[in-house]
Amino acid sequence: MYCFIHAGLHKTGSTSLQELFFQNAKALQQEGLLYPTLSARHRQHVGLAKALQTRSDDGSALIRAFEAEIATQSHDALLLSAEWVSTVMSKPEGSRLVEYVRALGYRPVVFVYLRHQPQMTNSQYLQGVRTLNFSGSLSELIESRRETSTDNKGFLPQIESLGDDIVFRPFNEQMRRGGVERDFLTALDRRLDRQGRLAAFADRSQGKRENVSTEGPILVEVLRGMRRRIEGALSRRERTLLARKAVAMCTRRVGPEPTYCGLDTALAQSIEERHRAANDAIARAAWNMSWEDAFGADVGRTYQCNDLHVTGNRAGLVAARAMIERLVTLAPGWIETLRQRQASETDPAKAFA
Incomplete structure (x- = not known):
């Protein structure tokens, strides 16, 4: 019996996939594919993977x-998703999740979606800013991760040990147009011989993409400035609340913006050069072609940075600063209201008053 493990990478449509699996878990189970939901946190299985890894x-x-959950639910195959798994699979110790499901009697098949690094870097940066986890520049983010980021060549031992049971897919322009959902479910369709019924589930997510980076340069400046100005640690719910308030204000005052790009062509080329050898090594091993052949127009493309500080957009900076001041003034009240609401939700005396 198969256990399909969707392992990311981060910023390759993982959140959209997990949303699709979670929302359609009952219908997928009718096709024999079990996506455990009771043991899922944030609609994925990162908690399970980390618990097994750390023991x-x-x-x-x-x-x-x-x-x-899996003992009491009928199924022909098991489906798990946690992009965090890819971060440990690219290291020598590998993921204990793979061996764990094998010990339970399943045949693990791991899917990893790879992305061209300049685009991934820009997307990761926007997510860090959007979630109020990072307030520096893109260059600062790149420098902070220079010694900790893992090259794709770290996956090579997994190819040797898992063979055909680890599947790499290029998250390239063609993939982004067609949707990672359809690509992934089509692969499961073939393995389980469902004659297109699993792939049809991809239609339920068409037109909707979760966690997609669409922030413009003024909104990015607002989010960075707000994070720098607000003192103390923020919970995940508090960061989410403040980010939504910032998005709403910026949308009202500025309107639609072009998507933020912190890259210029020279910076993108330096990122490409750093990863070139490792990228070609994994592409040859996984697809028997070069990385450039697999990713086509993504490689060597030109970029124009639209960061307000780089372009010297004075009007944009003035608008951003005005919104930052307003948001910083209102934020303490919003946070206090949220904390009071959370306290009443967890206080039995108040909950049943």
Whole structure:
């Protein structure tokens, strides 16, 4: 019995896939494909993967919940998704999730979607800014990750150990147009001989993309400035609330913007050069072609940076600063209201008053 593991990478449509799986879990199960939801956190299985990787006592309850769920639900194949898995699969120790499901009697098949690094870097930066986790420049982000980022050649040992049971796909322009959902479900269709019924589920997500980076340069400046000005740690819900407030204000005052690009051509070329050898090595091993052949127009393209500080857009900076001042003034009240609401939700005396 197969266990399909969708392992990312990050910024390759993972959130859209997980949303599709979670929302259609019952219908997928009718086709014999079980996507466990009771043991999923944030609609994916990163908690399970991390609990197995660290072998901590804190994760034992989640592992038991997962095992109980799959034991009581009928299925012909199991489907798990956690893009975090790719980060450990590219390291020597690999992912314990793979061996764990094998020990449970499944045949693990891992899917990894690879993306050209300049585009991934810009997208990762926007996500960090959007979630109020990063307030620096794109160059600062690149420098901070220079020693910790992993080259794709780290996946080569997995090809040797898993053979055909690890599948790499290029998240290139053609893939982005057609949708990663259809690509992934078509592959499962072939493995399970469902004659297109699984691939048809991709139609349910067409036109909707979760977690897609669409921030413009003024909004990016607002989010960065707000994060720098607000003191103290913020919870995930607080960051989400403040980001939504910033987006709403910027939309009202500025309107539609072109998507932010922190890259220029020279910076993109330096990123490409750094990863060239490792990219070609994995492309040859996985697809028997060069990285450039696999990614086509993504390689060597030109970029025009539209960061307000780089372009010297004075009007944009003035508008952003005005919104930052307003948001910073209102933020403490929003945060306090949210915290009071959360306290009442968790206080039994208030909940049943």
